[in-house]
Amino acid sequence: MTTLHAPETAPEAPVYDFRRPTTLAREHSRVLELAFETFARQWATQLTAKVRVLSQVACESVAMQTYDEYAASLPPTTAMVLCELDGVAPKGVIQFPTVAALSWVNAMLGGTGTPVDAERTFTQIEHALVRRLMDDALEDLRYSLGALLVTPISVDAIQYNSQFAQAAATAELMIVATFELRVGENVAEATLALPAIVLLPQLGETNPTSSADDARELLDAQLAHVPVDVSLRLTPALVKPSVVLGLAVGDVLPIPHPQHRPFDLAVGGHPVAGAALGSSGSRLACVIVNTAD
Structure with missing residues (x-):
């Protein structure tokens, strides 16, 4: 008996715009990964101290995306903490499920930290507590990124609809880090997005070049240190x-x-x-x- 197999479909190649590349150089990616891993450890320590539940945060990936791609990857209803950067129009974003934040608040107020059944907006008290947590998280972010983040950053507002929260223009490039948050028995995924124009200038050129005008001096200087x-x-x-x-x-x-x-x-x-x-x-x-x- 002959078995018919469905024809294999060729994978669809993504469109790449060479005028505006959206891929991080390997050197830049490694520097950012180390910085965000440090932030993950600091954030976990802060959550453990404030929520009073053992917390772990792990950085899973770092990539560069347009804001439109980033927003499209988020759930329709989620907590989006918009962060204002002095002198920069695009805003940074810290995103996490509202059910996760509500479980943190529940534990902070003496509860068991049991998550709610569905996503919902925060009450005034919950909003104030979450905002305080985010203020502390931004302090950890500034410490972890160090010289990479020279622009002051602060919490601006909290939005709940990823499609309507216009933190940046659709084509704006963002550095997006994805984290796994484990607070007690509850596990959630969080993201951090910062405008690329804020971080990339501090990373320097990927392949710096020197002018050929002083080639003789550069050659003499190099030869002087050859054993x-x-x-x-x-x-x-x-x-x-x-x-x-x-x-x-x-x-x-x-x-x-x-x-x-x-x-x-x-x-x-x-x-x-x-x-x-x-x-x-x-x-x-x-x-x-x-x-x-």
Whole structure:
């Protein structure tokens, strides 16, 4: 019996805009991953202290996306903490499920931290407590990013609809970090999005280049730090192979080097100076007596 198999469909290739690349360079990605991993540890410590429940936060990925792509990846209803950056129009975003935040508030107020059944907006008290948690999280973020985040950042507002929370223009590039939050027995996914224009300038160029105008000076500076072999040698003697093959312990081989003449100081086999034999502590040394013209 013949079995029919459905034809395999070729994977759809994503469209890439070379005028505005949305891929982080490997060097930049690694620096950001280390910074966000530090933030994850700091955030977990802060949540443990404030919620009074053992918390763990792990950074799962760091990528660069347009704000439209980022917003489309979020649930329709979720907590989006919009963060204002001084002098920058796009806002940063810390996003997490409202059910997760409500469980944190429940634990902070003495409850068991049991999550609610469905997503909903915060009451005034819940809003104030969550905002205080986010103020502390931004302090951890500033500490973790260090010199990468030179722009002051603060909590602006909390939105609940990912499609209507216009934190940035749709084509604005964002650095998006994804985290897994484990607070007690509750596990949730959170994201942090910061405008790329805020972080990328501090990362520097991926492949910096130098001007060719001072190429000679750069070459001389590089050669000055290259290690070379230096040797102290006598005038070589010409002998026949039969003499070399017949050498034995105790034989005397005359060397045509005058007793009054300094040794040759050679670099890479080329004589550059004359030197007399001396000592430096318990080691042999040489004293330069002349240099080659």
